[in-house]
Amino acid sequence: MKDKQWLKARMEKLWHPRRVAMIGATNSLMKWGFLILARMLGEGFAGEVYPINPRESSVLGRRAYPDILAVPDPIDLAIIVTPGPTVPAVLRECGAKKVPAAIVITSGFSEVGPEGRALEAEIVALARSADIMMVGPNTMGIFSAEDRLNCLMAPISPLPGRAGCIAQSGNVGTHMLFSGKMRGLGFGKFVSSGNEGDLTFEDYLWYFGQDPAINAVLAYVEGLEPGSDFMAVAAEVTKHKPLILYKGGRTGAGARAAASHTGALAGDSLLFTRAMKQAGVILADSNKEVVELARAMEFQPVPRGNRIGILTRGGGWGVITADACVEAGLNIAELSPQTIDRIGRLLPPYWSHGNPVDMVAVISNQAYIDCLQIMIADPNVDAIIALGANSGAHVATTVQSLRRLQAMPEANIAAFEREAQTEALGFVRALKEVIRQTTKPVLTVGRWVESKEWEEGIMMIPEPEDAASMMAKMAGYGRYLNGAEKDRQKRA
Amino acid sequence: MKDKQWLKARMEKLWHPRRVAMIGATNSLMKWGFLILARMLGEGFAGEVYPINPRESSVLGRRAYPDILAVPDPIDLAIIVTPGPTVPAVLRECGAKKVPAAIVITSGFSEVGPEGRALEAEIVALARSADIMMVGPNTMGIFSAEDRLNCLMAPISPLPGRAGCIAQSGNVGTHMLFSGKMRGLGFGKFVSSGNEGDLTFEDYLWYFGQDPAINAVLAYVEGLEPGSDFMAVAAEVTKHKPLILYKGGRTGAGARAAASHTGALAGDSLLFTRAMKQAGVILADSNKEVVELARAMEFQPVPRGNRIGILTRGGGWGVITADACVEAGLNIAELSPQTIDRIGRLLPPYWSHGNPVDMVAVISNQAYIDCLQIMIADPNVDAIIALGANSGAHVATTVQSLRRLQAMPEANIAAFEREAQTEALGFVRALKEVIRQTTKPVLTVGRWVESKEWEEGIMMIPEPEDAASMMAKMAGYGRYLNGAEKDRQKRA
Numbered sequence: 001m002k003d004k005q006w007l008k009a010r011m012e013k014l015w016h017p018r019r020v021a022m023i024g025a026t027n028s029l030m031k032w033g034f035l036i037l038a039r040m041l042g043e044g045f046a047g048e049v050y051p052i053n054p055r056e057s058s059v060l061g062r063r064a065y066p067d068i069l070a071v072p073d074p075i076d077l078a079i080i081v082t083p084g085p086t087v088p089a090v091l092r093e094c095g096a097k098k099v100p101a102a103i104v105i106t107s108g109f110s111e112v113g114p115e116g117r118a119l120e121a122e123i124v125a126l127a128r129s130a131d132i133m134m135v136g137p138n139t140m141g142i143f144s145a146e147d148r149l150n151c152l153m154a155p156i157s158p159l160p161g162r163a164g165c166i167a168q169s170g171n172v173g174t175h176m177l178f179s180g181k182m183r184g185l186g187f188g189k190f191v192s193s194g195n196e197g198d199l200t201f202e203d204y205l206w207y208f209g210q211d212p213a214i215n216a217v218l219a220y221v222e223g224l225e226p227g228s229d230f231m232a233v234a235a236e237v238t239k240h241k242p243l244i245l246y247k248g249g250r251t252g253a254g255a256r257a258a259a260s261h262t263g264a265l266a267g268d269s270l271l272f273t274r275a276m277k278q279a280g281v282i283l284a285d286s287n288k289e290v291v292e293l294a295r296a297m298e299f300q301p302v303p304r305g306n307r308i309g310i311l312t313r314g315g316g317w318g319v320i321t322a323d324a325c326v327e328a329g330l331n332i333a334e335l336s337p338q339t340i341d342r343i344g345r346l347l348p349p350y351w352s353h354g355n356p357v358d359m360v361a362v363i364s365n366q367a368y369i370d371c372l373q374i375m376i377a378d379p380n381v382d383a384i385i386a387l388g389a390n391s392g393a394h395v396a397t398t399v400q401s402l403r404r405l406q407a408m409p410e411a412n413i414a415a416f417e418r419e420a421q422t423e424a425l426g427f428v429r430a431l432k433e434v435i436r437q438t439t440k441p442v443l444t445v446g447r448w449v450e451s452k453e454w455e456e457g458i459m460m461i462p463e464p465e466d467a468a469s470m471m472a473k474m475a476g477y478g479r480y481l482n483g484a485e486k487d488r489q490k491r492a
Numbered sequence: 493m494k495d496k497q498w499l500k501a502r503m504e505k506l507w508h509p510r511r512v513a514m515i516g517a518t519n520s521l522m523k524w525g526f527l528i529l530a531r532m533l534g535e536g537f538a539g540e541v542y543p544i545n546p547r548e549s550s551v552l553g554r555r556a557y558p559d560i561l562a563v564p565d566p567i568d569l570a571i572i573v574t575p576g577p578t579v580p581a582v583l584r585e586c587g588a589k590k591v592p593a594a595i596v597i598t599s600g601f602s603e604v605g606p607e608g609r610a611l612e613a614e615i616v617a618l619a620r621s622a623d624i625m626m627v628g629p630n631t632m633g634i635f636s637a638e639d640r641l642n643c644l645m646a647p648i649s650p651l652p653g654r655a656g657c658i659a660q661s662g663n664v665g666t667h668m669l670f671s672g673k674m675r676g677l678g679f680g681k682f683v684s685s686g687n688e689g690d691l692t693f694e695d696y697l698w699y700f701g702q703d704p705a706i707n708a709v710l711a712y713v714e715g716l717e718p719g720s721d722f723m724a725v726a727a728e729v730t731k732h733k734p735l736i737l738y739k740g741g742r743t744g745a746g747a748r749a750a751a752s753h754t755g756a757l758a759g760d761s762l763l764f765t766r767a768m769k770q771a772g773v774i775l776a777d778s779n780k781e782v783v784e785l786a787r788a789m790e791f792q793p794v795p796r797g798n799r800i801g802i803l804t805r806g807g808g809w810g811v812i813t814a815d816a817c818v819e820a821g822l823n824i825a826e827l828s829p830q831t832i833d834r835i836g837r838l839l840p841p842y843w844s845h846g847n848p849v850d851m852v853a854v855i856s857n858q859a860y861i862d863c864l865q866i867m868i869a870d871p872n873v874d875a876i877i878a879l880g881a882n883s884g885a886h887v888a889t890t891v892q893s894l895r896r897l898q899a900m901p902e903a904n905i906a907a908f909e910r911e912a913q914t915e916a917l918g919f920v921r922a923l924k925e926v927i928r929q930t931t932k933p934v935l936t937v938g939r940w941v942e943s944k945e946w947e948e949g950i951m952m953i954p955e956p957e958d959a960a961s962m963m964a965k966m967a968g969y970g971r972y973l974n975g976a977e978k979d980r981q982k983r984a
Contacts, residue, residue: 029904029908035890038893038894038897039893041893042890042894043893060897060899060900061898061899062899107853111852112840113842155890157889157892167808169806169807169808169809170808171805171806171807171808171809171880172808172812178939222811248811248812249811251815252818253814253817253818253824254812254818256814256846257810257811257814257848258807258811260807260844260846260850285957286955287812287955313663314661314662314663314664315603315661315663315750315752316659316660316664316665316712316714316740317661317664318749319661319714319740319746319750320738320740320746320779322746322748323740323741323742323746325745326744326745326746332745349605350603350604350605350608352749352752354748356749358749358752361599395647396647397531397647397649398534400534400649401530401531401533401534402530402534404534405530405534405552405553406553407554408552416521447670462780463778465777465779
C-alpha cells in the first residue's frame, strides 16, 4: 500500500474537498456529466463546484470553464467523466494544475481487454508521475457524509452516519447504501473502488481504520492482490472496529465470473476463510447481512460467549430461533435456578421453565421488559434474542374495522387508538433503555419499519433465522477480541 | 385421519359458513370476544353473525343471544372464546343445536399441563360424540378469503388469493400472512391448527390438496403424530400442487422447545428430511422462504433441470449469484455457441462471452429483454435468474435534486420524469410478457416494493442469495415431478 502519511493527507482532500472540478460536466440530461453533477449540487455539497466543458459557458447554472487550467482557484478534487481516450490529456492538465486527488468515473479500461489495460497503465503512470491520488478508473463514485459530497452514479441519497464502505463492485456497493437506508444504517464514507488502478482496497481500508468518523468498515471483495498488505491492515483495523466483509467468488463459477468482472483472482476459499478469521474479520453470508450486522453492532456490544437466551411471545418463534441458533453454532443458555424462579413469579405456572422463555400469551409489555432484564442478569446468558419485540401498537386494522362498522362512538375508538399508541411508545422507550444500559447484546426481532421502534432507533430484524446468524458472527468477533486482548495482556 | 366424505362436508361448513355464532362475544374493548368479532364484521364477512353473551343484549350493534340454543336460525359454525372451564358446557349446547363445526380459540388445555390435558380430552370426546368437527383448542383462528371470513386473533387483514396455509403455531402462521401481504402473496384459506385435539394437520392438508381454490399449500410443522397418514396424504397433494413446509424442532434445542410448546415429538431430523423429499415436499429454510417460494411458484413453472442462466446489469451481482447458485446445488448453464453469438450482437465486444451474462453498462431495457429471451431459448438453460430487473424508474432522487437546484425550467424536469416513467412501465410490461409466455421459470431480483413492478404483479426478490436458494428448491420439486411422471408412465 501507499505511504501512510502521504495517503492520509491526500485522503483528506478526497473526502473533504473544498473545491471540486467536474471534468465532462454537461447540460445533456442523460449523461453522467449531468446526472452526477445534478446529484452533487442537489444533495447540498458544502464546497465549490467548477464544471469543466469547452463547449458550454454554464452548466446547471454554474459558470463552466473550458479546461481545469482555466479555473482561477486551486482545485482539491477532480471528478472525470470524459471518454477514455481523453483521460490521459485530462490527467496531464490536472497534474499541471497540481490537483492532489482525482476520481475517474470513466470506464473502458482494464475491464474491456488488452487495449483498455494499456490505457489504464498509461493513466496510472500519469497520475503517479503527477503525484495525483486516483480513485478508479471505472468507479461508480464516492459519498462523504460530513461534506454532503455525493458523486455516485446510482440515484441514491444515502443515510448519513458512521459506517465506512469499500466496494469492489459499484452495483453491490450501492445496494448496501440502499439496504442501509431501508434498515437505518447511516454511512460516513463510501467508495466504489473500480479497477483499483492506483488506490487499492488496502489503502481505503487503512484510512477507514484510523478515521475516527468511521465506526465500522463494510466491504464487498472479489479479489486481493497476491502479496498485498490486506491481512496486516485488516488485523489492525479489527482491533478497533468491526470489519464486515462479503466475499464474491467463493465457488469456481463465482470466481470465473469475478475474473471476467474485475479480473480478480479468487484464490482458495477455505484458506481465505481461515485467514479472515485469524485477522478478526467478520464474514457475512449476504449483502443484507453486511448491513444488518453493521446496524446491530452500532449500538450493541459483542457477546462475551455464545450462550444465548431467547425471549418470545409465541412458542413457535422460540422453536424456530432455537433451531437457527444451534445450526449457527450457538448454544442455548441453561438458565440459572434463580432466573427460573424469578421469571416464574411473572408468568403462569405452566410456562416452559427454561430457555426459550415463552411468555405464553402474557401480553403485558411490562412483564416482557421484566423477563428481559432477568435474563440479562443471568450469568449463564451471554446474549439475548428478543422475539416479538414490536410494541403491539398494531391496532390499525382493528381501528379500521371499528370505524367501518360505525357501531361505536368515534370518541371511544379514538381513545382506544390513543391508549394503544401510548402503551406502545412506553414499551419502545423501556426496551430502548434496557438495551442502552446492558453490556450484553440484545437483538430484537419483529416486524420491520412498521411502527414506533423504527422512529426511536431500535433495530428490528424481520426474521429470527437472520438474528441467529448475526449473533453467531458477533460472538465470533467477541471471541477474537477476547483472544486478542489476552494476547496483549500476555505480552504486556 | 377422518373419513374423507364426512370431512369434506364439514370443512365446507367451516370455510364457507352462512351463519356463525360467536360464543363469548363482548363489548369489552380489550377482550378477544370483542377484537375477533370486530375484525370479522369489519372485514366484511358475507354471512350472518350471532353474538352469544348472557350479559349483553347487543354486541357491536348486533343483537346478542344468551346462549346458542336461543338463536332462532341454524348455525354452521361456532367460534368459542369463553374461558376453558366453560367450554364443555358450551360444546354440549352446540351439540344440542346440531352445530357441525366449531373453532375453539380458548387456551388453557393440553399446553398448560395435566389438568388442561384432561379438560382437552373431555372437550374432544364431547365434540366427537356430538358430531362436531373442532378446530383447536388453543388456535389463533382461521381466514377464508372467498367468504371474507377473518376470525384471527392477530390484527391482520390478509391479501386474498389462492395459497392455503396450515400452521402448528399461530404466531409463525400469522407471520406468513403478514409476510405474504408484504410480498404480494394472497391466501385463500389459513388455519392455526392449535392443539389439534380433534382435527389434525393431515385433515387440513388433505382438504387443501383437493380444494380447487387452493393452488399451493404452505405449512409450519412442529411435530406429526407417530403413525399418521401425513406421508401418504402429502405424496398425493404434491402430485397436483406444491407443498412448502417449514419444520420447527430440527435440532435438539428446537425439539425441546417444541415439546414444551405443542408437546410434539420431533423425531429424527435426517429421516424426516429424506421422507419429505420422497413425498415431493419442498422444505423451506425460513418463514420468509415459504412465502417467497409460494409467490414465485404461483406464476412460474418448475424448472426441468438445474442449469441456471444468470442475467445481470452489474458484474458483482453476477458473481454473488453464481456463488449462491453453486452453493445451493445448482449448475451454472454453459451457454450454446449460438446464444453467445446472438448476445454478442447486442453487447459491447468485451462482454463476458459466457454465463453470467453481464450487460456491462448497457442500460438499454430493450437489450435486457432481448438477452433474456435469447437465454430462455437456449436448450442448455433450464431456468433464469434475472438481476437488476427493476425498471430503472428510480429517477426520484435526480428529479428531487433538479427541483432543489432550480437551474432548469420545471417543464423540462417534468418531461424528464415523464419520459423515465413511460420507459419504466414499458420495460415492466415487456418483462411481464416474457415471463408469462415462457415455459422456463424466470426469478426476478431487484429492489422490492419500489416501483411499477409491484403494481404490475411482477415479484421482485430483494436478495440474489434468496433467489438461488428458491430456485434450487423449485428444481428439486421439478425433479420429483419428472420422476413421478416417469413412474406413472412406466406403470401405464
